[in-house]
Amino acid sequence: MTVHEHTTNPAALTLAEGFFHRMFFQRAPGTANAVATDDMYMWLWWFCLAWFVFLMGLLGFFVIRYRRRPGKIAQTSTSHNTPLEIAWTVIPTLFLVYIFFKGFWGYMDKVVSPGHAIEMNITGVKWNWSLQYPNGAESTYTTRLGAKEIPVFYMPAETPIRLRMISQDVMHALWVPDFRIKQDVLPNRYTTFWFQANAPSGDKVHPMNDLEAKGSKAPFIAELAGVPYEDHIIYCAEYCGDEHSEMAAVIRVVSDDAFARWLDVIANPTDKSPVELGEIVWKLKCASCHSIDGSRNTGPTWKNIFNTNRRFTDGSSAVADEEYIRNSILYPARQVVEGYPNNMPLIPLRERQLEGVIAFIKSLSDDPLVRASVLAPPAEQKKEEGQDAPQ
């Protein structure tokens, strides 16, 4: 299997370890290719350090040795020496040729994905990442990191994965520091990113029950109880506006078979009520602009808007019913609420997700009748059960 072509050779590992490696990278490389990159980096570090110490040593020596002495002027010395000048041109050139090729080979390993890689789709939109699995399912889990809830993308270990990426608005860039690779995400053509994550070390495992989940970063998921995982942060590396620094996600690597079990869980989220599904959609795709507590954000809040009168920038107005919500998502520029800029991107949702968002917005209404229409007693009970999972 081609998988084994990417296993590290032990010689490479020697440079990519030790004090300086920890100082520079802090976290261990998460793929074999990342180990090769660290190896290259550390090689360059020692190479540059040697040159720098040599040059500065010479400089310091000359400055002290040839400092000005009263009554004496500079000694006559050559101001031109062809062999020396050729040597100090050619020797660095040879080094640079070597560095170029070493970097080029490492680069090709990182950007050209194996033919049998599993393809997944990544969509970047201000200021969220979302992932679609080969079976059409989307990730529904988030984790609290930094200032915000960010999505968690489960990925199988030791399997080549190719991410096919597109942006829905401006440019973004997907950077996984642990994999030592980034790729711009463009609005007008697909770019790809591939990796083959190392198996989790086993330091971190999924909690076995809800109680354990309280002190763990991972949620309790029955199918994944006790499964080791490794988290790798995703950053947006191309400046994209106000919440550029919050546009993060986590790649959570689990074993191949655990991943398959998990894919089944999220592929059939029939256990979730529309309100729960809507809340997940909100967290993943809407929360960066729309609050649910009544506070003003980039976009209007969702709290208590259902069945209220909305005024638009063109002077017209309408009642916020189901159809209004649906149209606002499908045609974001059609009716822009007064006092807000027209900058909502088109966020593609499937029919079930649209229904979910509508139900979720209804559940935020102050009108008990509206709330009751979506939060029927059995569903409410169910919501409480399900609450633990996404945390």
Place this chain on the structure above:
Amino acid sequence: MSGHSEHHGSYLERKGGMIATIWDWATTVDHKKIGVMYLFAILFMFFLGGMAAIAVRMELWEPVRQAADGSFTGQLFRPADAVSMSEGNNFYNRLFTLHGAIMVFMVIVPSIPASLGNFLLPLMLGAKDVAFPRLNLLSWYIYVFGSIFAVCSIILGGVDTGWTFYTPYSTTTDADHIKVVLMVLGAFILGFSSILTGLNFIVTVHKLRAPGMGWFDMPLFIWAIYSSAIIQVLATPVIGITLLLLVFERVFRIGIFDPALGGDPVLYQHFFWFYSHPVVYVMILPGMGVISDVLAVQSHKRIFGYRAIAFSSLGIAAVSFIVWGHHMFTSMSELASAVFSALTFLVAIPTAVKVFNWIATLYKGSITINTPMLYALIFLFLFSIGGLTGLPLGTLSTDLHLHDSYFVVAHFHYVMMGGTIIALMAGIHHWWPKMFGRMYNETGGMIGAIVVFIGFNITFLTQFLLGTQGMPRRYASYFDEYTSLHQLSTIGSWVLLAGFLIHLFVFLASFASGKKAPPNPWGGLTLEWVATSPPIEHNFEHEPLVKHGPYDFDTVVPPHWDPKDYPIPEAQAGGRPAVAHSPDRNA
């Protein structure tokens, strides 16, 4: 003020009262006055950009977090009624845009050529003025107008695109406002100032060299200014066109860059860097020129490999046009990335050769340690770090990790600030006595230089580590693990500020009570040291005749120096040194 002769007063001499003096300066066509006016304008912009930098570092003191009661920590400024992170982050985004745009377009690009270049070019060439004195004044007014225009549009409009104005962000955000258009027009106007100055310098170098001065008798500072002037004239129109296209895109929606209209945003990056990469060398080449001259003069040593340095300036200028793609390794095809990576390594060679030449120049010299020399040594230290850290960025596999991270931020600050600004500081001190006819306090200058050096390294060495550890640039907030390095960097920025304030104080003290400067305090051989300090209005009493090379310290007693203080070894050795490279001239 030096009144060298009764009818030839110093150029600084007042012409009547306050109003008359201001009018005299405002309408002057004297390259020295224009150079000094550029210097003050640029230092003022440097102060503005520096304050923005201090504010940026303040904001990064701690990550932005929202407490349970809804209040935020870690944001420098946020509107009273703001509830989301966006509004506070937006202020940070405007700040770093302000810092970047001011420092690049209004400080570093014009810094050395427009200030020291304007002042010194005709003096070093033995000319009365630049070739087109009125054009020179016009370019200063364009610079001032463009700067005011750009700064106002950033501050009043709140541009938050970064100084690179990447599309489609710059063409789609805040569609109902015109702020990006105004800012871009400001940069466009500044470009004309740059083109006119470059044009003026090229013609001056070609036509106004003093009798006896061949191309290889020019000081290396002139070679550097000449090389960067060529880039300015050839590359700046590209950014002019690009910025105009951007304006058309915003105003008329013509669809060149915006994919929603059928354009390609990466095309903008190509256009932008096709200008902005060569301009990196417009920024650094004059700095290299300053260092060549300061090192040679302060160590009374013939520069090692004069022709190698001169030709490497031209070589860098030429290669600079074909390496723009290394800013885009993450948005180009693999083939294009490979080609640009190879070309990038090509530009490293002449740069390395220059560093070797400078260090070899010190060999067997007679080295004074004063403020300009200290700054030249600091330049060699910081610029070497800047150059060497370019290697992991030019190397494809490591760049994929380091691109758009703090590593890049640290790298270009080592080159742009550790290179150009440090060289500007070296040059200002080196030629201060010539420009203002007064000495500065040497101890104060050296203390300032050391504080700047320490502050600079605290600020930016930490950023290399932030970058390799995974901190992306242009982030208003970050995860907790980066906090301590960010705080260290912020502390460094205060030290850096303290260093520059010491310099400000030293300069003011020099104006107030500096000792009168002799015409040739350092013992330089180039023609500006023949002139009085400060020079008379038309620079020289008589047109100077060049009889020796610019760095013939082993055969020529410096102008205005007593031969008794300068025992030339030639007399002992009995004849000309065999190594003298400058053409024999028995005029």
